[in-house]
Amino acid sequence: MRILSGVQSSGKLHIGNYYGALRQFVQLQDEGESYYFIANYHSLTSLRDPKVSLEMTRDAAVAYLALGLDPKKAILFRQSDVREVLELYWILGTVTPLANLERATSYKDKIAKGISPDFGLFAYPVLMAADILLYSADIVPVGKDQVQHIEFARDWAVKFNAQYVPGYDPADPEGKERGHTPGIIKLPAARLQESTAVVPGIDGQKMSKSYGNTIDLFGDEKEIKKRIMSIKTDSTPVDAPKPVPQQPPSTPGLVSDAPLYDLLKLMLPEAEFRDVDASWKAGGKGYGEYKKKLLEAYHATFGPARQRYAELVADPAGVESILQDGANRARQEATRLMEQVRRAVGIP
Ligand code: ADP
Ligand code: TRP
Numbered sequence: 001m002r003i004l005s006g007v008q009s010s011g012k013l014h015i016g017n018y019y020g021a022l023r024q025f026v027q028l029q030d031e032g033e034s035y036y037f038i039a040n041y042h043s044l045t046s047l048r049d050p051k052v053s054l055e056m057t058r059d060a061a062v063a064y065l066a067l068g069l070d071p072k073k074a075i076l077f078r079q080s081d082v083r084e085v086l087e088l089y090w091i092l093g094t095v096t097p098l099a100n101l102e103r104a105t106s107y108k109d110k111i112a113k114g115i116s117p118d119f120g121l122f123a124y125p126v127l128m129a130a131d132i133l134l135y136s137a138d139i140v141p142v143g144k145d146q147v148q149h150i151e152f153a154r155d156w157a158v159k160f161n162a163q164y165v166p167g168y169d170p171a172d173p174e175g176k177e178r179g180h181t182p183g184i185i186k187l188p189a190a191r192l193q194e195s196t197a198v199v200p201g202i203d204g205q206k207m208s209k210s211y212g213n214t215i216d217l218f219g220d221e222k223e224i225k226k227r228i229m230s231i232k233t234d235s236t237p238v239d240a241p242k243p244v245p246q247q248p249p250s251t252p253g254l255v256s257d258a259p260l261y262d263l264l265k266l267m268l269p270e271a272e273f274r275d276v277d278a279s280w281k282a283g284g285k286g287y288g289e290y291k292k293k294l295l296e297a298y299h300a301t302f303g304p305a306r307q308r309y310a311e312l313v314a315d316p317a318g319v320e321s322i323l324q325d326g327a328n329r330a331r332q333e334a335t336r337l338m339e340q341v342r343r344a345v346g347i348p
Contacts, residue, residue: 001031001032001033001138001139002032002033002034002035002135002136002137002138002139003028003029003031003032003033003034003035003137003138003139003140003141003191004034004035004036004037004131004132004135004137004139004140004188005025005034005035005036005140005141005142006036006037006038006039006042006079006128006131007025007036007037007038007039007060007064008038008039008042008043009038009043009056009057009059009060009063011056011209012209012214012216012217012218012219013063013216013217013218014207014209014214014215014216014217015199015207015214015215015216015217015266015267015298015302016198016199016201016206016207016208016214017217018067018217019199019266020143020193020198020199021143021193022063022064022067023067024141024193024194025064025069025141026064026067026068026069028141029069029070029073029074030073032138032139033075034073034074034075035074035075035077035135035137035330036064036069036074036075036076036077037076037077037078037079037131037326037330038057038060038061038077038078038079039079039128039131040053040056040057040078040079040080041079041080041085041086041127042079042124042127042128043056043057044120045118045120045121045124057078058316058319061076061078061319061322061323062309062312062313062319063217063218063309064076065308065312065319065322066218066305066306066308066309066312067217067305068305071322071325071326075326075329075330076322076323076326077323077326077327077329077330078323078327079131081323081324081326081327081330081331082134082327082330082331082334084134084331084334084335084337084338085127085130085131085134085334086127086130087338088130088133088134088334088337088338088341089123089126089127089129089130091160091341091345091347092126092129092130092133092156092160093123093126095156095159095160095163096126096129096152096156096159100125100152100155100156101122101123101125101126104124104125104148104149104152105145105148106124106125106145106146106148106149107121107122107124107125125148125149125152125153126156128149128152128153129149129152129153129156129157132150132153132188133153133156133157133185133186133188133337134333134334134337134338135330135333135334135337136185136186136333136337137186137188138186138188138189139188139189139190139191140153140188140189140190140191141190141191141192141193142190142191142192142193143192143193144192146190147190147192150188150189150190151190153188154187154188154189157183157185157186157187157188158170158173158183158187160183160184160185160341161173161183161184161185164184164344164345165181165182165183165184165344166181167179167180167181168180168181168182168183173187184337184340184341184344185337185341198255199262199263199266200254200255200256200259200262200263201213201214201215201259202214202215202227202228202230202231202232202259203232203259204232204249204251204254204255204256204257204258204259205253205254205255206255214227215227215228215263215298217302217305217306217309218305218306218309224295224298225295228291228294228295228298229288229291229295231259231260231263231291231294232259232260233258233260233287236287238283238284238285238286239283239284240283241280241281241282241283242258242261242280242281242283242287243257243258244258244261244280244281245257245258245261245262260287260290260291260294261280261290263294264276264290264293264294264297265277267294267297267298267301268293268297272297276290276293
């Protein structure tokens with residue numbers, strides 16, 4: 001089973017990103033042959049500063065490695081290191097119905113937000129399909145917002161095969177029955193990431209870099225401490241039992257009305273959280289004490305990754321060599337597929 005996913009890096013990673021996405025990616029490397037790439041061509045649809053683009057790409061690679069992506073198990077590479085993806089993107093574009101792109105939700109969402117669309121944004125799903133199909137991926141783990149893109153990739157793979165592979169039957173894509181030919185392009189399936197609860201930020205809203213309420217994964221130690229110490233709490237006296245979060249939260253717009261409690265629950269080992277939970281409900285401890293506990297939990301959870309992050313940042317040549325190695329392995333797959341694709345369409 002081949003697992004593939006792309007990550008766009010669009011800013012400093014926070015613990016919401018970790019629990020909501022990165023953790024699952026890292027776990028999946030033990031389930032099959034995995035390909036992870038940094039979608040730096042895709043990022044050009046939103047980043048226009050070359051220095052920032054380069055830096056973000058490097059940072060995403062370092063973050064993944066620091067969080068446990070093991071280059072011996074998974075193939076980690078930059079999208080742009082395998083240029084064949086652009087060739088497949090063009091060829092797929094010739095079988096992509098315009099109507100599909102017009103109803104792409106990602107595109108419609110961006111327009112609704114007032115972003116003035118360019119061709120790159122419009123064509124984004126075609127490049128994404130090329131990313132997936134180029135490496136004959138079976139499974140693509142993604143969040144809900146990306147599922148439509150995987151369905152497109154599947155549909156266009158069928159279109160390509162039906163157009164260019166004599167004897168291909170869409171009802172039998174692997175050509176198992178007599179007289180049928182298997183497709184050249186393999187059909188992928190989305191794997192919806194089990195939805196982790198939304199991680200609250202320090203103000204109780206969804207943790208998001210756009211709200212300035214994050215606890216970053218690799219940020220400055222003092223800043224992390226400051227953020228944790230300023231988690232929003234109420235004025236319950238030290239001796240009194242503390243209110244536990246209501247579900248749904250009593251204040252509209254919040255994902256948690258006791259973010260300190262929810263973050264402790266997320267980061268503490270189960271047995272330790274049980275003690276915290278008991279004392280929280282009994283009273284006798286102030287919020288300051290719980291914040292210290294959370295800071296400890298943060299360092300216990302992310303300390304090793306932060307250490308690796310610092311080491312990797314100090315070793316750009318080592319990181320580059322991991323990425324090059326990943327690209328070489330990915331390119332072998334890409335070359336194999338593109339030879340068949342070119343032959344099928346009549347490109348010498
Ligand atoms: P941000 O909201 O900070 O811009 P992104 O939209 O870049 O984060 O999200 C990247 C990934 O992290 C997505 O898969 C998203 O589902 C996950 N994610 C982001 N914030 C949270 C959160 N607060 N709780 C759970 N998952 C999150
Ligand atoms: N569009 C994806 C996102 O924003 C990133 C991505 C690009 C991707 N190419 C991909 C994800 C291929 C899975 C497979 O999250």
